[in-house]
Structures are given as C-alpha cells and as structure tokens.
Amino acid sequence: MTYVEEHPSSEGECVCGQTNLLWMFTITNSNNGAELFPIGSSCVNHFERTDLNRQVAVFRKLMDIRAAAQQQKQVTLTTDYFSRAVLDYLLEAGAFTPDEYNFWDAQGDFEFLRKMFGVRDKSTISSKRQWKIRKLLDLKVIPFILSDERLG
Numbered sequence: 651m652t653y654v655e656e657h658p659s660s661e662g663e664c665v666c667g668q669t670n671l672l673w674m675f676t677i678t679n680s681n682n683g684a685e686l687f688p689i690g691s692s693c694v695n696h697f698e699r700t701d702l703n704r705q706v707a708v709f710r711k712l713m714d715i716r717a718a719a720q721q722q723k724q725v726t727l728t729t730d731y732f733s734r735a736v737l738d739y740l741l742e743a744g745a746f747t748p749d750e751y752n753f754w755d756a757q758g759d760f761e762f763l764r765k766m767f768g769v770r771d772k773s774t775i776s777s778k779r780q781w782k783i784r785k786l787l788d789l790k791v792i793p794f795i796l797s798d799e800r801l802g
C-alpha cells in the first residue's frame with residue numbers, strides 16, 4: 651500500500667468498477683513495481699491479504715490524525731488516533747529521528763510511545779511522561795504525518 655487519497659466528493663471509482671469511493675488506495679507490487687490505482691478500501695479485502703487489510707486500517711488512522719492536526723485539534727496517544735500498527739508504521743517510515751533529547755536513540759522514543767500507548771488508564775502516567783508524549787507527538791509524529799507523501 652503506497653498511497654491513499656480522499657476523493658473530494660466521494661465519487662472515486664475502483665479498478666473493479668465499484669463507485670462512490672471516498673478513500674482511494676494505490677497498491678504497488680514490491681517485486682515488479684506494478685501499480686493498481688484506484689482501489690476502494692473494501693475492495694482491498696478481495697486480495698485476502700491480512701497485511702493489506704492492516705495497512706488500510708493504518709492509512710485511515712493516519713488520515714484521521716492529519717485531519718485533526720490540520721483542524722488544530724489535539725491529537726492524543728489513544729485508540730481514537732493510534733493503534734500498535736500505526737506506531738509500527740511510523741517507526742518503519744522513519745518518523746522517529748535521533749536527536750539530542752533521545753540521546754541519538756530514535757528507537758527508544760518509539761518504544762516509549764508504544765509502552766505509554768499500552769497503558770490503559772492514561773491518568774496514571776506521570777506528568778513528566780505526559781510531557782514527553784506531547785513533545786514526541788507535536789515535534790515528531792504529527793509533522794511527519796503532515797508531510798508524509800503517501801497521504802494524498
């Protein structure tokens with residue numbers, strides 16, 4: 651899954667002929683580079699590939715985060731916006747970068763966020779950690795998503 655875009659008036663048409671798509675995905679065959687576009691999110695199920703289905707869910711969440719950020723809403727580290735798969739995507743895509751605050755250990759930031767995401771009662775997270783979560787979301791995650799070229 652290499653690209654997703656939102657049809658401005660929900661009138662996208664899938665390669666299979668299904669109409670009225672809002673979300674149009676591009677799927678690229680990593681072996682030969684062949685692209686399929688546009689594919690509707692429900693049509694992705696026809697491929698019966700769990701990795702593709704998971705990616706659809708990730709891309710939808712990324713689009714939600716982007717929309718919230720563009721509307722100046724505060725994005726929180728909750729299931730409203732995130733999932734473990736979204737955090738994994740962000741790591742793989744390079745959202746976490748080494749800097750002096752993480753002592754040049756970007757992986758540590760990812761592991762911290764994953765751990766904090768797994769805390770059920772977020773009110774038990776210390777204020778120092780809450781602050782770190784906010785900084786990582788505002789300075790790394792959200793700017794990365796806003797500039798992610800896979801989101802059209």
Ligand SMILES: [Zn+2]
Binds near residue numbers: 665668689693
């Ligand atoms: Zn289709």
